[in-house]
Amino acid sequence: MEAFPGKPMRIATFALIAWASLASARDARARPSDDANADARARLERVRSDPALSNDPAEIDKLARDLESFPAGEARVEARMIVAQAWLGRMGRESDAVAALRRVVDDPAAPPVTARLAEREIVGALLARGDVVEAESEARAHADVLDGAFVASVERVARRRWEQRAAVGVIASFVVFVSWALVRATVSRSFGAAPRALRSLATVAAPFLALLAGAGALLGWFYQSASPAPFLLFGPAALVVVLAARAWSAVGSNRRVHRLGRGLLCAATVLATAFTLLDALDPTYLEGFGL
Numbered sequence: 417m418e419a420f421p422g423k424p425m426r427i428a429t430f431a432l433i434a435w436a437s438l439a440s441a442r443d444a445r446a447r448p449s450d451d452a453n454a455d456a457r458a459r460l461e462r463v464r465s466d467p468a469l470s471n472d473p474a475e476i477d478k479l480a481r482d483l484e485s486f487p488a489g490e491a492r493v494e495a496r497m498i499v500a501q502a503w504l505g506r507m508g509r510e511s512d513a514v515a516a517l518r519r520v521v522d523d524p525a526a527p528p529v530t531a532r533l534a535e536r537e538i539v540g541a542l543l544a545r546g547d548v549v550e551a552e553s554e555a556r557a558h559a560d561v562l563d564g565a566f567v568a569s570v571e572r573v574a575r576r577r578w579e580q581r582a583a584v585g586v587i588a589s590f591v592v593f594v595s596w597a598l599v600r601a602t603v604s605r606s607f608g609a610a611p612r613a614l615r616s617l618a619t620v621a622a623p624f625l626a627l628l629a630g631a632g633a634l635l636g637w638f639y640q641s642a643s644p645a646p647f648l649l650f651g652p653a654a655l656v657v658v659l660a661a662r663a664w665s666a667v668g669s670n671r672r673v674h675r676l677g678r679g680l681l682c683a684a685t686v687l688a689t690a691f692t693l694l695d696a697l698d699p700t701y702l703e704g705f706g707l
Contacts, residue, residue, distance in 0.1 A: 456486040460495045476502045480516070493526045497534065504541060514541050521561065528561075535561045539570055548574045576702070580695060583688035590657070590685040593678075594664045601667035646693045653689050657682065 459482060462469065469475045480499045486492035496516050504513035520526050520534040535558045542551035552574035555567045661682040668674060694702050 453487055453489060453491060456483075456489075456491040456495070459486075460491055460498070463495075464498060470498070470502060471506060473507055476507070488523075489525050490527065493520055493523055493530055496520050496523075497530060500534070500537065504537060510541055510545065514538055517541075521558065531561050532563070536566060539566075543570070543573060548577050576695065576699075579691065583691045583695075586681070586684045586688040587692070590660070590681055593681065594660045597664045597668050646690075646697045649693055649697070650690055653693065654686055657685050657689060661685075 459479070463475060463479050464470060476499055479495060483492050483495040483499070486495060497520055500513045500516035500520065503509035503516065517534040517538045521531050521538070523531075526534070535554075539551050539555050539562075542548075542554060552570055555562060555570040559567050661678065664682075665675070665678060668678060691702070
C-alpha cells in the first residue's frame, strides 16, 4: 500500500526529466542558429563600418561569397544590398549588381522598404545603360513593389524615347523636302523667287522670334528657376525653320493640297525643334508639360 503513492511521483519525475531533455535539445538546436545570426551580423557590421573595407573590391567579393552561408534573414539581405551597391556604384560591375539586387527583391525576408530600394536600383541601372524598354518592362512587372509615381516616371522616360525619334524624323523630313524643292528650283531656273521671299520675311520674322525667345527666357528664369538656354536657342532655330519654309513655299507648288502639306510639316518642325532643344538642354520643362 505504501508503494502506490510513489508511482504517480515517479511518473511525474520521468515526465519532468523528459521535458527538460527536449528543452535542452531544442536549445541546442537553436543556439547554432542564433550564433550564426550573430556571426553574420558581426561580419556585416565589420564591412559596413569601415570605409576602407567597403571600398575594397577583394573584401566586397569575400562578403559576397560569405553571405551565401548566412542564415536566412535581414542580415543576409543587408549584406547583399551592400555588395550590390558597391558593385553598381564604385566598382562598375553592373551585371553582377543587378543579379544581386534581383535576389534581394525575391527574398521573402527582405523588408518592403529594402525590396523597393533594390527594385528602384535595378530600374535605374537599366535606364543608365540605355535599356529603356527593359527598364519599363521591369518597372511594370514589379509595380506591386514600386510606388506608382516612380513607375509613371519610368513610363514617361520610355515614351519620351519614341517622341525623340519622332521629332528627329520630322526635322529630317523637313530638311529633305526643302532641299529637294530648292534643287528642283535651281534646275528649273526658278530659284530666284526664294531670295526675294526671304528678304521680305526676314525683316518681320527675326525681331518677332527674338522677342519670343527673350520673353520665354525671362519667364523661365524668374518663375521656374530653370535654364533660359532652350528659349534663347529656340529663337535662332525657329528663324531658320521659318525662312526655310518661306523659301520652300516660294519655289514650291501652289496647289492647295501642297500648300496644306507644307504648312503642316513646317508647324510640326517648329514643335519638333522646340522639343529637341528642351529635351537636350533642360528636360524639366517637358516634365512640366507631362512629356
